[in-house]
Amino acid sequence: MRIAMDARFTRTDHHDGISRYGASLIEAVSRHASVLMLISDERQLALLPDLPWVKINSPLSPAELLVALRVNRFGADVVFSPMQTMGSWGRKYPLILTLHDLIYYSNPTPPGFLPFPVRGLWRLYHLAYWPQRLLLNRADVVATISDTTRSLIARHRLTRRPVRIVGNAPQPGAVLRDPAAAPEKILLYMGSFMPYKNVETVVRGMGHLPGYTLHLLSRISPARRSELQALVPDGARVVFSNGVTDAEYGDLLRRATALVTLSRAEGYGLPMIEAMAAGTPVVASDIPIFREVAGGAALLVDPDSPEAFAEAVSALDDPQHWRSASKAGLKRAAEYSWETSARELLAAAGEAVRLFRKR
Known part of the structure; x- marks a missing residue:
């Protein structure tokens, strides 16, 4: 099977969630099928596997409306996009969105990296569900990364197409922490600083955790940093890293007491699985997606309670409790792999081909 995989959401400097998902899936699928990558900027190749590629328009360009007319020429058996916004008018191939x-x-x-006009369209798009239905129903199969999202798709009746799981996973080859080494009093947050991420509660909770240092690892705007700095309790230690390399992130994960996230909503929560794969416990908000992803291996708390957050972290001061949480996380993380995700995508691709031929 020859699969054209839309890699135009790959970043040119460092991966974000969608970028890493797409690149990792491309590499895993290429071990089972012939893959053609669709890019829009040759700088994206630095973060993609060494595979055949063609350059087409940016997914944010008006030309996206007619992109299928170009993709038709590539003779793919099926086309997969890691987003739902890929143009599909005039397509002559099976499509998974x-x-x-x-x-x-x-x-x-909207995400801050989007151009201003696109941010305006983004807001309008999410005022109602019908634009989402229009896009998804133009696919043959719809993919999503969790049962939580699949349930929401069904609840809001977003598509008449089959919805299949093509899961996320940690990066292979993670270096495990030394189980005999005592954790340092370090807490890590990896993620954006958008309001729904609820970093404020984590920062406030540090007032109940003397001796601990919270590292906010992601890049942050000066304005957002000032907002959060104003909330740091007296005597609490909060470090704004403003971005770390993969190597720095891995080193911190192998030393920290826990990775923390109190998001009120989440698409998946990849940092949670990354931490578990390293043997680092996770303290997270008690929301449906984290219950699904953690599978009982994380310490889940009320996202509105700095006290409950601090209490969960303090419980990890008990070496036996910390080791138990570490082992539970390792066991859960082992259930996720890009190999599994690749096989899920190939199954969805076969289904898309069958449905397309019946049209």
Whole structure:
């Protein structure tokens, strides 16, 4: 099977969630099928596997409306996009579109990297569900990354197409921490600083955790940093890293007491699985997606309670409790792999081909 995989959401400097998902899936699928990558900027190749590629328009270009007319020429057996916005008018191939989550319906602030006009369209798009239905119903199969999102898709009747799981996974080859080494009093947060991420509660909780240092690892705007700095309790230690390399992130994961996240909504929560794969416990908000992803291996707390957050972290001061949480996380993380995700995508691709031929 020859699969054209849309790699135009790959970043040119460092991966974000969608970028890493797409690149990792491309590499895993290429071990089982012939893959053609669709890119829009040759700088994206630095973060992609060494595979055949063609350059087409940006997914944010008006030309996206007619992109299928170009993709038709490549003779792919099926086309997969890690987003749901790929143009499909005039296509002559089976198509799989991906909807990761429905976060932006309840949290309409668009990602800051989008151009200003696109941010405006983004807000309008999420004012109602019918535009989402229009896009998803133009696919043959819809992919998503969790049962939580699949249930939401069904609840809001977003598509008549089959919805299949093509899961996320940690990066292979993670170096495990030394189980005999005592954890340092370090807490890590990896993620954006958008309002729904609820980093404020984590920062406030540090007032109940003397001796601990919270590292906010992701890049942050000066304005957002000032907002969070104003909330740091007296005497609490909070470090703004403003971005770390993969090597730095891995080193911190192998030393920290826990990775923490109190998001009120999430599409998946990849940092949770990354931490578990390293043997680092996770303290997270008690929301449906984290219950699904953690499978009972994380310490889940009320996202509105700094005290409950601090209590969960303090419980990890007990070496036996920490080791138990570490082992539970390792066991859960082992259930996720890009090999499994690749096989899920190939099954969805076969289904898309069958449905397309019946049209």
